[in-house]
Amino acid sequence: MKAKMTRVPVREQDPKVRATNFDEVCYGYNAEEAQAEASRCINCKNPKCVTQCPVSIKIPQFIEQVKLGNYVEAAHIIAEDSSLPAVCGRVCPQESQCEGVCILGIKGEPVAIGKLERFVADWSRKNGIKCAEKAPSNGIKVAIVGSGPAGLACASDLAKLGYEVTIFEVLHKAGGVLQYGIPEFRLPKEEVVEAEIDNVRALGVIIETNVVVGRTITIDELFDKENFKAVFIGSGAGLPKFMGIPGENLNGVFSANEFLTRSNLMGAYSGETDTPIYTGTKVAVVGGGNVAMDAARTALRLGADTTIVYRRTEKELPARVEEVHHAKEEGIDFRMLTNPVEILGNEKGWVTGLKCIQMELGEPDESGRRRPVPIAGSEFAIETDVVIMALGTSPNPLIANTTAGLDTDRYGCIVADDLGSTSRTGVFAGGDAVTGAATVILAMGAGRKAAAAIDEYLKK
Numbered sequence: 001m002k003a004k005m006t007r008v009p010v011r012e013q014d015p016k017v018r019a020t021n022f023d024e025v026c027y028g029y030n031a032e033e034a035q036a037e038a039s040r041c042i043n044c045k046n047p048k049c050v051t052q053c054p055v056s057i058k059i060p061q062f063i064e065q066v067k068l069g070n071y072v073e074a075a076h077i078i079a080e081d082s083s084l085p086a087v088c089g090r091v092c093p094q095e096s097q098c099e100g101v102c103i104l105g106i107k108g109e110p111v112a113i114g115k116l117e118r119f120v121a122d123w124s125r126k127n128g129i130k131c132a133e134k135a136p137s138n139g140i141k142v143a144i145v146g147s148g149p150a151g152l153a154c155a156s157d158l159a160k161l162g163y164e165v166t167i168f169e170v171l172h173k174a175g176g177v178l179q180y181g182i183p184e185f186r187l188p189k190e191e192v193v194e195a196e197i198d199n200v201r202a203l204g205v206i207i208e209t210n211v212v213v214g215r216t217i218t219i220d221e222l223f224d225k226e227n228f229k230a231v232f233i234g235s236g237a238g239l240p241k242f243m244g245i246p247g248e249n250l251n252g253v254f255s256a257n258e259f260l261t262r263s264n265l266m267g268a269y270s271g272e273t274d275t276p277i278y279t280g281t282k283v284a285v286v287g288g289g290n291v292a293m294d295a296a297r298t299a300l301r302l303g304a305d306t307t308i309v310y311r312r313t314e315k316e317l318p319a320r321v322e323e324v325h326h327a328k329e330e331g332i333d334f335r336m337l338t339n340p341v342e343i344l345g346n347e348k349g350w351v352t353g354l355k356c357i358q359m360e361l362g363e364p365d366e367s368g369r370r371r372p373v374p375i376a377g378s379e380f381a382i383e384t385d386v387v388i389m390a391l392g393t394s395p396n397p398l399i400a401n402t403t404a405g406l407d408t409d410r411y412g413c414i415v416a417d418d419l420g421s422t423s424r425t426g427v428f429a430g431g432d433a434v435t436g437a438a439t440v441i442l443a444m445g446a447g448r449k450a451a452a453a454i455d456e457y458l459k460k
Contacts, residue, residue: 005108008037010115015329019300022184022269025326026090029112031069034119038067040104041111048101049113054445055088055153057081059098059113066116075124078117079131083156083200084149084178084444086125086192089118091182092441093320125195132202138162140458143228145213145399148176149440150234150431152200153447154454159203161455166228168211173265176236177432177440180265181257181291183298189264214398219406219427230426230454233414234447237393237432243286247343248389252280252351256287256295256390263298279304280385284354286340287390288312291437293323295388296332306332307382311339311359311372337361339372341379343387354382393437403427411436420450421457428454
């Protein structure tokens, strides 16, 4: 029983080596390792891991098949509920979801559910296993706005039910945040993202890129001119937030969204692009979420000494523990209880430093975390050439502004109920466009709920 308490370690690229390249950090399990880890699962009668999975993957069932070496069957079980298993196996916060309630985690380490999901997905891709089957068409057209996780999940479920689904994507590549937001070293684009999007296409889903819904075509026109019977808005949250401090207009100040988009989608990470990105020699990243880790680790790989500046302690960091651990291993400096008050610059308008103030933690705020309070007279400066603001994002207002009767909240998020229904009949929404910036898997869960609601709506 004692052996069951410790998970099979996963192989990773050496920190000193990976800090200089964009190759994937985690190598994942081989077949022998995967079967050994799968054998740790005790197949609970009441598997809490399933209820904690936003897309309700039948976790014990697929793990049992991995244990037996039936990888094809495992892949088909996962495919019933997830269209992006290789993505989710890499970027889902399993530690706070499925693995967080694994009974083995009470006295030992939980089963490595995410790593097992990744193994099955990668094995299936490498061995040409196809789980996607195109359903007979019912002739009813449904439009999806955005090809990120929410849109892909919604489209997949609707296609399996026979709907004629078209996704409209504003960028030149499908995938949304999977393409522009998450770096190559965490999520390989061609090998993983493109392959899983192709699986969605195999269901009969059409993806039209370079379409700006709200400009190229409006929501109303999708109904009135294109004969779509329902629309799902999964347009994400791509509008960056800034602090509103002096110096934010200096050259060398980026939002994390811009920095990562230019690196990931526009290829700056490769060093072989017409659109390189400036990092100078020192980069300061403001924020403590996964996006902050992604930006900092990208800057490091582009050759800059990188510091993360966060106004609370490490305990309150919202980023995944794994990402913080990897960032530390790679040599990124963490300045905790530190809050920027001004970005410093020279006479030519370029960043030269970041003026900060030390903080201490007071009483908890509305988030449940202790509120950071500035310590008077504790100001100091960090020398830096570039400042990256990783403070969260909100939805682009374009769709809401061009769609009459579509309600939004004070943050610009589309108002939708738990099933994705909005204030406009026939219009559904989910993912970051509703919640603000969140996780890939939560967006997928919202897309699946909306697909079920759309199906029910269209059958009335």
